[in-house]
Amino acid sequence: METTVEEQIAITPSLCEAVARLMPQLSAHLGAPSAGLLLRxxxxxxxxxxxxxxxxxxxGMLTLAWYDAPSGRKAWIEDVVVDAAARGSGAGEALVRAALERARREEADCVMLTSSAARTAARSLYRKVGFVEAETSVFTLKREKI
Incomplete structure (x- = not known):
């Protein structure tokens, strides 16, 4: 089955439906983001x-975000998710490769992502496209603690 990847530049009913369907597949505690967040x-x-x-x-979907730091332009791939019915079809790889191409156009010096150890298929995909596991830890602080 052919997969096409595009950057979403407008909020549409099909986007809102898809995000509402996909986010809980990324993590059971996630719901659909607001239309305002998608618009931003x-x-x-x-x-x-x-x-x-x-x-x-x-x-499937993912978000690529980039920013400048004294050490160079960084990019992060976030919220990579492919519908359970489409897994194994190449959609995830197409998304990640498209994100890497966009990061090149944005002149990112480094592209990063995180992945739970339990997501073995995703981690295999990331290695396949060239990612290597960093020797560092990610620390988080949730909103209620900030």
Whole structure:
């Protein structure tokens, strides 16, 4: 099945439906983001929401965000998710490769992502496209603690 990847620049009913369907597949505690958040994301000059389509239907998505630091331009791939029914079809790889191409156009010096050890298929994909596991840890602080 052919997969196409495009940057989502407008909020549409099909996008809202797809995001609502996909986010819980990324993590059971995630729900659909608000239309306002999606609007900010699609309008951001420092982020891109990429969607994968098969037969016109959104089957996957990810977000690429970039920023400048004294050590160079960094990019992060976030919220990579492919619908369970489309896994193994190449949609995830197409999304990640499209994100890497966009990061090249944004002149990122480094592209980073995180992945749970339990997501073995995703980690295999990331290695396949060239990512290596960093010898560092990611620390987080949730909103209620900030």
């Amino acid at each position: 994301l699609c309008a951001s000059p420092a982020a891109a929401l990429l969607v994968a389509r098969q037969d016109g239907r959104i089957v």
